[in-house]
Amino acid sequence: MNAFLYCLDPLEPDDVEELFRPEADIATQLGANVFMVNHSAVVCGDVDRALFHLPSRDSGDGDEDGTLTPLIYRGWMLTPAEYTLLNEGVHIRGYQLINPPEEYRACHWLPETIQLLNTKITPRTITIPLTFPSLPDWGQLQDQLAPFGSSPVILKDYVKSEKHYWREACFIPSAAEGDVVRCVTERFLDLRGEDLQGGLCFRQFLSLVRTGPAGMMGFPTVKEYRVFIIDGAVSAWGEYWAGAVHDDSEPPPLEHLVTWVRNITSRFFSVDVAQTDDGDWFVIEIGDGQVTGIPDTVNARSLLQTLLDRG
Helix, strand or coil: CCEEEEEEECCEEEEECHHHHHHHHHHHHCCCEEEEECHHHHHCCCHHHHCCCCCCHHHCCCCCCCCCEEEEEECCCCCHHHHHHHHHHHHHCCEEECCCHHHHHHHHCHHHHHCCCCHHHCCCEEEEECCCCCCCCHHHHHHHCHHHCCCCEEEECCCCECHHHHHHHCEECCCCCHHHHHHHHHHHHHHHHHHCCCEEEEEECCCECEEECCCCCCCCEECEEEEEEECCEEEEEEECCCCCCCCCCCCCCHHHHHHHCCCCCCCEEEEEEEEECCCCEEEEEEEEHHHCCCCCCCCHHHHHHHHHHHC
16 A cells, blocks of 8 residues: 655654645545655755654565555655655665656656647746856847747746746746846846756746736736646646636536646646636646645545555
């Protein structure tokens, strides 16, 4: 049977971190083994300290036939390098993460994900590799953004945006306005700091169906759904935004979605899809399922049960 590996609470190291506790309780109720990992120790490169709570299979926890015990990490995001370290650590102890490092990276870093998708069903994206604390060549950047013309774009790194700083560090009204591009980009880099992953991604801004008023920072809530895929099939899905109010007469095209992501070989990943004002559906984001939050609108018990059943 699969086991789950949850982040421990740094203030209560004998318990799962508070945010993940309800989910871990469900996993326990379903009969799964629940173990803990010290996320901070993984980030620091100390895998032995990180996995102090994970028993080795030779202690009696594991399959009798010598095969690796399937293990599903559920916790905070890790860089591809950190995930590789975690994978090596659990492997030594007789476990195998549900997604190998190359599949984690393919779903976690946007430029690699885009290579696996049809460009017609995801926003156009221009990627600029960059490492902290470097700054881009501003003149060269404007040349690279020329394909967008004067259209609006949004900015993120390979993993995250600063959407809660919508006007100052995410949304660019016109890609042709060099001063605005520089201002937003500098603010974005300032906010991301050492957490910057991979570089910059400028993405086509889509006019999506609104489901509520914009917040204080101007970030709009839209008709968007989160879909979980396990072994190539839809396992669970629900509205991305809790309390979203919209017409459910046209749910996300789940059958088409499975076709859209057929080139992704990960066993467990998430897909965020949204509908434009024109009625078209786009893949907004792909994520490794182990570090993707489960919205309140998604049946977590059903999702975890499917993970256990698939083994």
